[in-house]
Amino acid sequence: MIRIIILGGSFGGLTAALELRQRLGPDQCDILLLAKDDRFVFIPSLPWVAIGTRTLEQISFPLAKTLKRKTIRFSQQAARQIDPAKRLVHTDQEDHHYDYLVIATGHRSANEAVPGLGPFDGPGHSLMSPPEVLEARQSLKDFLLNPGPLVVGCAPGASCIGPSYEFAFAMDHLLRHRKIRHRVPITLVTPEPFPGHFGLGGVGNTRRFVEDALEKREIRYHTSAVVSRITSTAVELADGPKIESCFSLILPPLAGVKAVTDSPGLANAKGFIPVDEYYRHPAFPNIYAAGVAVAMAPVAPTPVPVNFPKTGGMTEQMARAVAHNMAADIQGGARISKDLFAECIMDMGDTAAYFKAEPVRPPRNVARMAGGKRWLWAKKAFERYYLWKARRGKTFAAGWGW
Ligand SMILES: Cc1cc2nc3c(=O)[nH]c(=O)nc-3n(C[C@H](O)[C@H](O)[C@H](O)COP(=O)(O)OP(=O)(O)OC[C@H]3O[C@@H](n4cnc5c(N)ncnc54)[C@H](O)[C@@H]3O)c2cc1C
Structure with a gap:
């Protein structure tokens, strides 16, 4: 056998x-x-577990x-x-x-790459695994009672870029809903050369789309940023400013x-x-x-x-x-x-954006991007569908909802 x-x-x-x-x-x-x-x-x-709209039980089996x-x-x-x-x-x-x-x-999250990345070995927070997300959720509850500057982003060498945007947009939405957005300056720091690069070199008009979305939501951003240290009060950039922060979520490079x-x-x-x-x-x-x-x-x-x-x-x-x-x-x-091709839906709080890159490395036959509320519904429906299908041990392809 x-x-x-x-x-x-x-x-x-x-x-x-x-x-x-x-x-x-x-x-x-x-x-x-x-x-x-x-x-x-x-x-x-x-990210939905971190902001409290899902529990781990709801998204696992x-x-x-x-x-x-x-x-x-x-x-x-x-x-x-x-x-x-x-x-x-x-x-x-x-x-x-x-x-x-x-x-x-x-x-493995290579947290040793930047002092302070955390959460269990520094003041920073993360979305990379269930224990880290539960920690972020608890710390976020305290942050919402006593809000202040928020810095979200990725460390140099990161590859999982999309969730940092999702978290920034979700926080903007949550804070506006609670009418405390005026107490929380949000800054995005990213190693990408432009917003919406996503480690893919951009897909179609993702650059313009993401820049617009950040500006519309008054989220300031630093591109080609080298996060060099995270403390309990700031995110420090090499050769750049020290950005005041009382909740820092910087996604690590991976190993x-x-x-x-x-x-x-x-x-x-x-x-x-x-x-x-x-x-x-x-x-x-x-x-x-x-x-x-x-x-x-x-x-x-x-x-x-x-x-x-x-x-x-x-x-x-x-x-x-x-x-x-x-x-x-x-x-x-x-x-x-x-x-390989890439197909993703990025949650943006009150709306979402879909993009497809086929093949994943440019030049491509398909480089498509679209935004709108219907993509948020599609993302939520896909989550339900995927869990239903995987729990039953079914593996038929379901590309559209990622
Ligand atoms: C916050 C976040 C949001 C994301 N959002 C999206 C998205 O919207 N769309 C999308 O397409 N992708 C998204 N991704 C990426 C996607 O989650 C990953 O591509 C996917 O999880 C990779 O699956 P994997 O099986 O390679 O590894 P993982 O999901 O990391 O799973 C690793 C598995 O290996 C097991 N394991 C680890 N070490 C050992 C060991 N020593 N021995 C035995 N087992 C071990 C673990 O228990 C686990 O079962 C996101 C990722 C993150 C972190």
């Missing part, structure tokens, strides 16, 4: 597991999914039941190290042997998780996994990777580093390709290699 191990139970790991089981029956292979967390969390809704239904074994165990030569995954509980491995372990960086020969210097056009490790053809764990070069050089945004939609595209190619390795058939 062929043994497949999947590390990670989020967009990459869950999609790969379900898609593999569709292609390979329980008589052909044993699939074991190991994840640090026992729940699937719809990460794009984390337990993995065990969904996977059992599809004859996929699940165990909540964090990989500690991978030994590609011996084909072993070591965890604190036991060692697991594999014939094929999928790594979809996402990221690979420790289990991957601790596995010699597997990852690049930042801990991301190099792959070929089939999402296969170049040195270990029985190891595939999907999602944020994959090494991808920036779309183009920028004066301050901005990294490639591996979105949820792209993660699913990679995971589907991984399942197809791994199944082809096992039972014969041609591998596939497709260009």
Whole structure:
């Protein structure tokens, strides 16, 4: 019996597991999914948890039941190290042997890049994971009782840029609703060379659209900003101003998780996994990777580093390709290699913006952007739909709502 191990139970790991089981029956292979967390969390809704319009329970579900239904074994165990030569995954509980491995372990927030980033090692706040979001939500309650200047943005080298805009727009909306916006100057600081770059070099008219939106909402912004330190009273920019702030949410640059960086020969210097056009490790053809764990070069050089945004939609595209190619390795058939596309809906508080970049790297066949309330409804409907579908172990493609 062929043994497949999947590390990670989020967009990459869950999609790969379900898609593999569709292609390979329980008589052909044993699939074991190991994840640090026992729940699937719809990460794009984390900003809504931070501002209090969702709870974590509403945007997550337990993995065990969904996977059992599809004859996929699940165990909540964090990989500690991978030994590609011996084909072993070591965890604190036991060692697991594999014939094929999928790594979809996402990221580690490299908070050490900027002193004070936080939240558990500095005064800053973050949206990058459920514990950090719960901390932000609690601190935000105190902030709303005693409001003051707010700074939102990204540190140099960040790749997950969109959520910083979503949080800035959501806060503007919330503060106006509470009639305390006049007490809260909002500043956005970003390593992007222009607003709406998103690590994609801009898509269609995103630059003009996002600049207009920021100006309309009186959100000041600094582009090509190098955040150098966060204190409890300010966000400091290298060669720039010290911006007064009593709530600072600066998203960090990302790195690979420790289990991957601790596995010699597997990852690049930042801990991301190099792959070929089939999402296969170049040195270990029985190891595939999907999602944020994959090494991808920036779309183009920028004066301050901005990294490639591996979105949820792209993660699913990679995971589907991984399942197809791994199944082809096992039972014969041609591998596939497709260009990634990006499709996202950005929440803007009282409205939203949709954009599509196909392929993701310019020049593109499609570079489309549209704004309006209907996109906010679409984003909310997609969240419900996605959770409904994923909980039931269905994996049909649903691109439009990301
Ligand atoms: C705040 C926020 C908002 C976002 N909004 C959007 C959006 O609107 N649209 C969009 O397309 N994308 C969005 N994204 C990006 C999207 O969430 C990511 O692309 C997606 O989560 C990546 O999925 P992944 O499976 O690669 O990794 P992750 O979602 O990071 O999951 C990693 C998985 O690996 C597991 N794991 C970690 N370490 C180990 C280990 N050592 N052993 C075993 N398991 C391990 C974890 O438990 C988890 O299950 C957003 C991201 C953030 C942070």
